[in-house]
Amino acid sequence: MEKVALKDSGYRLKKAKILHTKKMTANEKFFEIALRENSPLDHEPGQFIMVSLPGIGEVPISVCSSPVKRDSFDLCVRAVGKVTRSLHKLKAGDEIDIRGPYGKGFPIRILEGNDLLIIAGGLGIAPLRSLITYILDNRRDFGKVHILFGCKEPKEMLFGDELEDWNKRTDLHYACTVDRADPDWAGNVGVITTLIPGVDIDPIRTFAAVVGPPIMYNFVIKELLAKGIPENQILLSFERNMKCGNGKCGRCQIQNLYVCQDGPVFHYERIKNLSEAF
Amino acid sequence: MKKPKVGIFDFACCEGCQLQIANMGEDVLSVLGSIDVLEWREVMSEKWGKKLDIAIIEGSITDPHAVKRIKQIRKKAKILIAIGSCATIGGVNGMKNNFGLDDIRKYVYGDSYRFFPTELTKAVHQVVKVDYFVHGCPMYIPEFVALIKAALQGIPYYPPDYPVCVECKLNENVCMYDRQVTCLGPVTRAGCNSWCINNGNICYGCRGMVSNPNEKGAQDVLAKYNIPMELILNKMNMYNKCRELT
Amino acid sequence: MEDMQYVILKKERFNDFISRLSKMQKLIAPVSKGYNNFAFEEVSSGSDIALKYIPTVLPLKKFFMPQRETLLEFKMAKGADAEAVVELEPMTIFGAHTCDLAGIQCLNMVFSERPKDYNYLTRKNRITLIGLECNEYCDEYASCHLVNASFPGGGYDLFFTDLGDYFIVHVKTQIGDEIVDVTGFFEKADVSHMNDLERLRDHKRKVFSNEVPIESKKLPELFDKSFRARVWKDLDERCLACGNCTNVCPSCYCFDIRDELDLSLKNGVRFRIWDSCQLEPFARVAGGINFRKERSARQRHRYYRKFRYSVDRFSRFFCTGCGRCTRTCMAGISLKETLNELIKESEDRVWKKWL
């Protein structure tokens, strides 16, 4: 058996350097990362990359910064297992390897000129942050923007500073809620669906972008349809087990779709009949 | 990196898994190059008795003294690794639980049975927390090596949670069911590279069952071969009797 | 029929041909393992080969996408780049039945779809494929005719048909042509040979009938109606989730990717290894949710990947009719029975509408 170098391999890694890290909550950590020579990642909002720690493994992680920021990009990682816990041990100056970006992100060209209702549950804020920051970087290109954010407890709130900023901005509408309050919490309490009826939108020109834990989708979609948003204007991003990112390994398959290539962002219309999707 | 301090301890078992370590040959030296073995009664006279980074445990917990000893070891050790079926699932020692404790003591020791206290056989994790499992009777060296590496890297090792058949097929064995004999491969956790079947024997289930076995399906399959249910259960219980304790 | 070229190989020269072939590069062919089991293994003489065989335990995919295959080599030292690699071994495979050739065609499509998989494609280019016609039906488990894989449909360099005293050989590619030239045991086929071949094919058309009462072009439609069919529940009770059916399937290609370090913890490799959608952890994500937790969902997924999804994606069935999944399943789950159940159930539904 000979082993020869393979130039075109879909598994080739790119070296990247951690510029900066920040502990966000007990389980989530923020990473700012630059490729060699600070070359741009060239991703679309909503796309993900495969993050590699050779010798440990590789995991899909959404890019959570706007492509407008070209020298570096951001990740927000929740420590759950082998690779993610090991990632949490890294600090500024350490190296990681990446592949990608992969998949289909949010269809920016279609969203431009329209109103947006962005709904994030928990860690779902990570992929949406790339969309939100992109919109803020190009605020003139979009219509009205609503952001709804929900998480279990106040202490699990990610990107707190930025949420503050969004809250203060006059060119967008922001609301958040927690499932369980703590004594310092003065805001809304309740699941995220409770926020939806109160948003004032023109359903015909509104696109909804929803990312959150699997159980959230059914409820949120019901509310959105009730509000009259057409099915092809609801965008969802899915999480599945993934190994290759190239639409081959089969793990992320939802019926005949591969989340890694056909998604992770889907139009609700396209997947509503896939019973394995929800 | 400082070398982790390691102790190897045995409870009721055949000590075959420790022997598997010696059977690694000169690779043992590579392993010993990255760890400091401070206590290993079977091959060393040195005793340590202080804090350890890794305690490797072989054997099942079968008497009150053992319960005390394993708890002491757990307190001293940052990471506890259970090796071999006796430690990970109770293994053959569990067959004892098929009998009344006094009955079996009398059978073996006659009138003097009172000198020999015993308890229901338990796997190590049924007494103290276990961080890593190396299943198998005996453990499969490549898996032990993989696990030691994971422990040194500080990452989890997940034993396969699919049946031996997977590996058996990859080895392109003629299935035992094609040879008209019953094999426990379909319900047994893989990771041994279908060791027994590669050598023409059936799987005895030494690695324990997969986490969500279709037991009814398996019993149907076994029953197809007209062997009494009792024998089938007996067969599954050879290694897996301790599953009943929780 | 201009570009078609037929030659013949007399039986008495077969062993010489095989010996010669095995000296050119590694030669793989079906051999008997006892208990009516066969495997593709390395051979060096014609007598090693089982010319009459039913599909091997593992299909040819084991050479095209090895069970374990290194993708990257790396050093743990800081700044060291991982190197992408492919493991190659040139070989000739003799004796592939039409179902297995179809299997390789399926894999070719999967790995050529963008993003292309160059590990597979590079390796594939080093493998010479020689087909062998099945004159008779293998056994009751096969269903190759249903999925149009019972007659040669390309995908080979040479294709052998046993016509008694001689083989007639279809030369399809330049590589095939070279083998014929270099070994020098072949003769030109004449009209009588072609007539013999036609007779055999006529015979086959009679023997190979459709085993499942449905036209193959109606299969996708059947599956469109069957997502909630009862039969999946039944499979749930019987399937042991052992993954045998997918491991032996010529067109199943799911894999896992893992890393491994050497004992010094300094060098490592990333490799891929066969995996199966039938196994419990396959679709489980970090949060513990398993998107196909039920065995019924996993079994259904397997069938849909063979008869429905692949039709959308690649305009062909991914079942080659080899019958391996049925032969190997100790729970006795049979592909043909499942299809029959689905048909029956859908007919029942039609009836119910009328009543």
Place this chain on the structure above:
Amino acid sequence: MKKNVNINVEYITRVEGHGNIVINVKDGKLETCRLDIVEAPRFFEGMLRGRSVFEAQHITSRICGICACGHTLASIQAAEDALGIIPTEQTTKLRKLLLDLEMLDSHILHIYVLVAPDLLGVKSFVPLIQTHGEVVRRALRMKKTCNDLCDILVGRHVHPISAIVGGFTKLPRLKDIDAMLNMLISIRHDMDETVELAATLKFPEFERDTEYVALVSDDAEYPLLMGDIGSTDGVRMHKKEYRKITNEFVVPHSSAKHTKLSRESYAVGALARFNLNAEKLHPKAKQIASAVGLKPKCINPFLNTVAQLVESVHCLEHATGILEDLKNNPLNYDEEIVVGLNEQRRIPVRAGNGVGAVEVPRGVLFHNYHTDENGAITNANCIIPTNQNTANIEHDMMKLVPEILDKSEEEITLAVEMLVRSYDPCISCSTHLMNVKFVK
């Protein structure tokens, strides 16, 4: 000199299993001198009841990982005896090969890893990695080779897979036989060096006249797999009468039973075999025995290690001979069997009572099963070499301790520990207590 000595060794190290030594000398008088077997009892005989005799070898192999192949062979012999199966010539040949490999493996382990540290004055083989790197590497190399040989022959050394009642489930192919032969040849040189090393070691001088028990036979082969039971006191019996040899009795301080024959105790093991069968050893082994000055009847228990060395050479040569023979007389692969639980009744079963008596590294091992007409075990009994040796070890200690009372307590402890270790006791084995009549 009147002296008080109080020795209490908890968990003797470098032996298989858990044993304690208790010695108590008061005013120069030996009051207590005990080898306590404190291994947690595992009740194998009890657990075997009701199980298929076709599982017996699988289960009893788990009595001991070190001599798993020995237990396997004794168990198979007992089961076949009960079922009335006579193994084919080919099967017997391969079993002898397996036993040679087992002996070699175990002796190497014992000589290098368990005994050598004492004689080189260190606590374990771990420091030897620094001081005697080459010796350690050689030991590991030889150990691994034996292990790999067993891998080829029976799937693995610890708990062999393919050796079962009725024969073998997998037979080595020609290329396997070639590979095994090459492996054996490759360790010949290591074996020579082992002999050289052993020649330099100094063993304590101590003697006590002892009755030695081992298999004996009338043919010219050094009996390991088959034979009658004989003793240096002139006893000879058929294996079925093993209970008359072992005469087990229970002592409260030990979870292993004790045995005796013509005297208060007897010894089994390499030295016993040597003392009874030295003239049947391979010429090369004989040559080595005479070179190191070992001759029968040797009554220094410390020299058991030397007898093991001599046997290692014998087994290496004997195994090589079998493999060479297999090269010229190819195996009949039709003898490969698939039995499983014998649910297909491929092997006829009957009610019976069978005994296996096999020389395993530490001495003669007995398995005895009663089966019912379905082939299920109704009664099981295993008598392990170490059980047979324990009483003898205690009697050796009783003679040894007074002879060295002038030494320091540490030195006495070390001497006694070395004595125990020289028997190569396998304590995990010895706690399989059996269903026997107690000698009152």
